[in-house]
Amino acid sequence: MRLAVVEDDRSLAEALRRGLVQEGHVVDVARDGVEGLDLVESGVHDAVILDVMLPGMDGMTIARRLREEDIHVPVLMLTARDALSDRLNGFNAGADDYLTKPFAFEELLARLRSITRRAGAIGGEMLVVGDLAMDTRAREVTRGGKLIDLPPREYALLEYLMRHPGQALSRTMILERVWEYGFDSFANVVDAAILRLRRAVDEGYDNPLIHTVRGVGYRIKA
Known part of the structure; x- marks a missing residue:
């Protein structure tokens, strides 16, 4: 490198x-x-x-x-x-x-x-939730065919969500998987990253894909 x-x-x-x-x-x-x-x-x-x-x-x-x-x-x-x-x-x-x-x-x-x-790309599969698609080999994310440019952290966060469609993921789970930290004190970092991800993925669309699960964390579903 x-x-x-x-x-x-x-x-x-x-x-x-x-x-x-x-x-x-x-x-x-x-x-x-x-x-x-x-x-x-x-x-x-x-x-x-x-x-x-x-x-x-x-x-x-x-x-x-x-x-x-x-x-x-x-x-x-x-x-x-x-x-x-x-x-x-x-x-x-x-x-x-x-x-x-x-x-x-x-x-x-x-x-x-x-x-x-x-x-980088891990594996070579296509992850799909509704009209949102992630090509993990090319490290490309599209929604409705429109390319979405994501920083590494938001990309990793979206990949984690898309690998568990419909599942409610706690902030602690997200921290451990995406940030490799297990401290609840970092929960607001997750919230800030989700906010940025929503702007990139959901803003301008009538059907949001990233949902808040009250008292738990977040899930992605069509």
Whole structure:
């Protein structure tokens, strides 16, 4: 894979670059936020390792800008701050996962594999709910023949819903499957992602497919 590392700590950035190159990846490094945003906007990277505290522009702003520009590259956010509110802010800004410093390099590799696997096609089947279709090999979603562009997290969320049509899925179940977190404190992250998914999938249609199950969570059905 070709990876972007946006990290102002020179020693950490170099350690990441060396380790990732040894794993067979091509690595581009930026050491401030403005340079990092320019780098990722090139659209050539398979994933981004993004520090939160950066000179010029912080990582939260970069992640938010990327999503606003419809750049859906998977983002692994790094930070020395481990407060729940910081993690929630990262997810809401558009990060796909969050890793607290210090961390083991093996864990970083595992999380990179996870977010890129979610972003890519898994299997080769067609999932269909009403006039909504997902081609998991091509990683394409259409409704009524119209192509819908989704970021990796919303794509993974929709895939999970579509693999369980008609089933009421709790927020905890969704967190464990899509975010790989099992904490109810993250429930508002699920709600925010569902809101974005509804805008992409249901907005402008008379028959919404994504439904709230009061006191439980969500389901998709025609």
